[in-house]
Amino acid sequence: MEEINFKSLKISGLKINYYYICHRKLWFFDKGITAENTSERVKIGRLLTNQSYQSYKKREILIDETINLDIVSKEEVIEIKLSNRLEEAQKMQLLYYLYYLKKLGINKKGILVYPKLKKREEIELKPEDEKEIENALVRIDEITKLKSPPPLERKPFCTKCSYYELCFSGEV
Ligand code: SF4
Helix, strand or coil: CCCCCHHHHCCCHHHHHHHHHCHHHHHHHHCCCCCHHHHHHHHHHHHHHHHCCCCCCCEEEEECCCEEEEEECCCEEEEECCCCCCHHHHHHHHHHHHHHHHHCCCCCEEEEEEHHHCEEEEECCCHHHHHHHHHHHHHHHHHHCCCCCCCCCCCCCHHHCCCHHHHHCCCC
16 A cells, blocks of 8 residues: 555544544544534543542643544553554544654554543554554545445444434434
């Protein structure tokens, strides 16, 4: 694959996360369509982040006005999550942060932390992850440029999605 134009494709970590969950969700979010329980989950997530790893001073770091890192230490980026229900998407989000920092000449490893589950996982950015992220950035650009949302495909976690009503309100 040719080298991508990262400057024109870079996006927030949440969009990467949503890309790995549901392309339709990504499209709604990109268009600024929000649902009621989204803000509530964001509040709970922020509270959990504030209560975790309190000895770390660099918290909620906004880089380039694009990505928002929960906690940054000398060698690590620490991402705090409420649950591991959508772990793969969470891993890709953190890998994207590592990729983004690498583009800025900063090399760190990632730590995915689930305080409620007492679980933590170390994440390292490998060349194949970089390729995967670059493919995702190109696809996300294509999806968000669509005039209408990608077709509805029911997923096991749809009932927990903040866009459930929007997607399924017409169903009997
Ligand atoms: S309800 Fe399901 S199909 Fe609709 S946006 Fe959410 S995950 Fe995607």
